Amino acid sequence: MKKENIQEKLLSKSKNSQLEKFGKTITFFCIAVIVFVVAMIFFFVAQKGFSTFFVDKINPFKFLFGTTWNPSELGPDGKPLVGALPMITGSLIVTVLSAILATPFAIGAAVFMTEISPNRGAKLLQPVIELLVGIPSVVYGFIGLTVVVPAIRGVFGGTGFGLLSGIFVLFVMILPTVTSMTVDAMKAVPSFYKEASLGLGATRWQTIWRVLLRAATPGILTAVVFGMARAFGEALAIQMVVGNAAILPTSLTSPASTLTSVLTQGIGNTIMGTVQNNVLWSLALILLLMSLLFNIGMRAIAKRGSL
Incomplete structure (x- = not known):
């Protein structure tokens, strides 16, 4: 009888409602903290x-x-020369x-892993994809610096630093994500x-192909x-191979720069509150808005697919 009474108390509506309210409170608090941050x-x-x-x-x-x-240089209008189009274009x-x-490549690998040879694909390609995901960005950048840049220099001439080197490095970096x-x-x-x-x-x-x-x-x-x-927000690997020249790119092999490469180079060398520091925060704002745009695009595509 005692065990039955204990079970009845634990399973009573009052107890369940209290636990439910407590769980909802904890969940709401966690969500509120995330939204606030x-x-x-x-x-x-x-x-x-x-x-x-508004200030400068x-x-x-x-x-x-x-x-x-x-x-650091003033233009004819007495304002700093801070044209961001080269970095936006490069990114x-x-x-x-x-x-x-x-x-x-991602579609081909996915078709092989799901339709052509699922068992062999799971044994061969899945570990490779997981390994590529876990490699740090600095390793990708170092490989690009020692392998990709000399290869492009030997084929196309020039210094080897430029957008083409950054494209190949980012291609390898985002391939496992897109494939997965x-x-x-x-x-x-179905x-x-x-x-x-x-x-x-x-x-x-x-x-x-058709279905x-x-x-x-x-x-x-x-x-x-x-x-x-992910490619748009990558900083370290791109900084090591793109050339970091804040000029409008004329070709894929010419040195250029991206939003992230300029930010990582300059944010530690400026004083908070100065024009040089504020323009870097403006680049960060552009980067944040572009990332938000990508997220909105993903949600719109997923929502349309679910219909």
């Missing part, structure tokens, strides 16, 4: 970034579309081209799609955008 990050970066325009009175149009970056070029280069998410997208396709296609007389390649890949397109696009988001 993210909001404070946005607020802090935005406050510092907008100081360039720099024209936003000239900042976004100017082609000369030299914050977009290496991000988009590395994603375009990585996508076919593409594999998940392929596995998420099995009856494949069975219906084969039942209608389609070959295996026709089923893969499975098309059904997995939203997930594949999400993987590509996620890879682009």
Whole structure:
């Protein structure tokens, strides 16, 4: 009787409601802390970034579309030369081209791992993908510095430092991420799609190309955008191979710079509150907004795919 009474008390509605309220409170508190931290990050970066325009009175149009970056030098209007277009262009070029280069390889690897040879693919490719994900950025940058840059110098001439070196390094860096998410997208396709296609007389390649890949397109696009988001925010590896020249790139082999490379180089060499420091925070704000745009794009693609 005592055990039954104890069980009845533990399973009573009052006890369950108290535990439920406690769990909801803890969950709400954790979510509130996360939202608060993210909001404070946005607020802090935005406050510092907008100081360039409201405190230092720099024209936003000239900042976004100017082609000369030299914050320590004054232009004809008496304002520092802080044109961010070369860094924005360099970041977009290496991000988009590395994603375009990585996508076919990721799709091919995903098709092999899910449809062609799942057992062999799991044994061979999966450990390689996991290994590539765990390699630090500085190792990728060092390999790019000692392997990719000399190779490009030998083939195309010049110094070897430039956007093309950054594209190849980012291609290897984002390939495992895009591949893993593409594999998940392929596995998420309902099995009856494949069975219906084969039942209608389609070959295996026709089923893969016209049915499975098309059904997995939203997930594949999400993987590509996620890879682009990672490539856009990469700093150390790019800084080591891109050349770090704050000029508008004229070719893929010419030295250039990205938002992250300029930030990592200059943020420790400026004084807080100066124009030179504020313009770097403005670059950080652009980087943050672009990352937010990538996230919104991923959510829109995933939502459309779910419909």
